[in-house]
Amino acid sequence: MERISWNQYFMAQSQLLSLRSTCTRLSVGATIVRDKRIIAGGYNGSIAGGDHCIDQGCYVIDNHCVRTIHAEMNALLQCAKFGVPTAEAEIYVTHFPCLQCCKAIIQAGIKKIYYANDYKNHPYAEELFQQADVQVEYVPYDINFIDPKSDQKRRLVEELIHRLEASNLGDEEVAEMKNAAHALF
Numbered sequence: 001m002e003r004i005s006w007n008q009y010f011m012a013q014s015q016l017l018s019l020r021s022t023c024t025r026l027s028v029g030a031t032i033v034r035d036k037r038i039i040a041g042g043y044n045g046s047i048a049g050g051d052h053c054i055d056q057g058c059y060v061i062d063n064h065c066v067r068t069i070h071a072e073m074n075a076l077l078q079c080a081k082f083g084v085p086t087a088e089a090e091i092y093v094t095h096f097p098c099l100q101c102c103k104a105i106i107q108a109g110i111k112k113i114y115y116a117n118d119y120k121n122h123p124y125a126e127e128l129f130q131q132a133d134v135q136v137e138y139v140p141y142d143i144n145f146i147d148p149k150s151d152q153k154r155r156l157v158e159e160l161i162h163r164l165e166a167s168n169l170g171d172e173e174v175a176e177m178k179n180a181a182h183a184l185f
């Protein structure tokens with residue numbers, strides 16, 4: 001059994017948090033870590049007690065949903081609310097932070113960002129991180145740590161599709177199965 005790395009462990013936390021997101025546009029999770037300990041976490045959602053996008057639809061202005069607070073902000077504000085210092089901390093995010101979160105992360109004294117997915121990476125955000133000496137590292141999330149049989153499952157499905165293709169089943173039916181399989185992995 002392979003031991004999960006710290007990076008994958010914290011990224012998995014962010015991935016899990018993203019599943020709590022209430023905005024249908026994008027599910028994002030963020031975990032703030034100091035000295036290998038989780039000090040806060042957040043996901044993108046409405047203010048506490050507010051309407052949720054998943055119930056009321058997004059409130060879109062200039063192509064942005066203004067109802068939600070971003071995951072990174074929520075994690076930082078959790079620290080503010082409970083008086084937890086963020087200086088010299090690190091943050092694990094499922095998606096590359098937007099410009100607003102980028103500035104908040106820098107200003108909160110966070111020194112390193114790990115992100116799992118590129119998301120409209122703004123060149124100005126990259127420039128600001130560099131200026132502020134905040135390290136940015138791409139850490140793709142590896143589902144195999146949470147589901148150790150993930151690769152085996154994928155290979156089995158691929159094999160089944162191959163056999164279907166070689167069978168007498170209609171092309172359309174096989175294509176349907178193939179699409180369904182692709183949607184799963």
Ligand SMILES: [Zn+2]
Binds near residue numbers: 022025053059065067
């Ligand atoms: Zn929304």
Ligand SMILES: [Zn+2]
Binds near residue numbers: 071
């Ligand atoms: Zn943001």
